[in-house]
Amino acid sequence: MTFKKINDHQAELHQPARPNFHVESTTRFNLCAPWYLDLDFRWKPHQHLHERGWFGCFWASYINGPAYKSLYFSGGLSKVESLWMQFCTQAHNDESTVLAHGDDFELTWEEGTHDALFKNFSRMRYAKPLYYGNVDWLVYIMMFKPGNGIRMTHSPSGGTNQAAKTTNPAWDWQFIVPKYExxxxxxxQARVVLRPSCPREEILAEYEKWTG
Structure with missing residues (x-):
């Protein structure tokens, strides 16, 4: 794996195809003023190794002891809802993954494999591919371009912050390709926003401005 600086605001992480999964990937990072980090992730399979036909990538993002562990997103329990939902699981691997409205692809895996966050699903669905969480006086927003197989994932525990006497929640995401070639x-494409706390209207405005 290599990480290189392209210029003062861009860098690239490249992983060549490895013997276990035979997948090559590249992530381009682009810092944009005043508080944006844009990500462009690309991957290419080099062999028909995965006999079930689907492939998934998982990004684990543990947050250092926030007072509020919840994620918030626009969605609901039915396909017509677009309400602000609070997402805070009670235990690891407990209704941990939120799918988009219309994402009906069912993952399959070998029987007897260990439990995992991506195997457990919330009844809630999201309407827009973005979520946010609160960290002190900041809001952390994660947003994605529409239509890319993104799934949101949460866990309440991830090690212990002894100073705050709490755990570090996971505010994760997945990228699922149902059938690859x-x-x-x-x-x-994704955008990370870390800015002073703001009303939800401004969070949606950030998303609409970026997605056009």
Missing amino acids: VAQEYSY
Whole structure:
């Protein structure tokens, strides 16, 4: 794996295809004023290794002892709802993953494999591919371009912050490709926003401005 600086505001992380998964990936990072980090992730499978046909990538993001462990997103329990939902699981691997409205792809895996966050699903669905959480006086927003197989994931525990006497929640995401082809490139684009806390209207405005 290599990490290189491109210029004062861009860098790139490249992982060549490895013997276990035979997948090559590249992540381009771009810092944008005043408080944005844009991500462009691309991956390419080099062999038909995964006999079930689907492939998934998982990003684990443990947050250092926030007072409020919840994520918030626009969605609901039915396909017509677009309400602000609070997402805070009670235990690891407990209704941990939120799918988009219309994401009906069912992952399959070998029987007897260990439990995992991506195997457990919330009854809630999201309407827009963005979520946010509160950290002190800041709001952390994670947003994605629409239509990219993104799933949101939460866990309440991730090690212990002794000073705050609490745990570090996981505010994660997944990228699922239901059926992949060898040598074809797959990608998604995301934006991280870390800015002073603001009303939800401004969070939605950030998303609409970025997605156009």
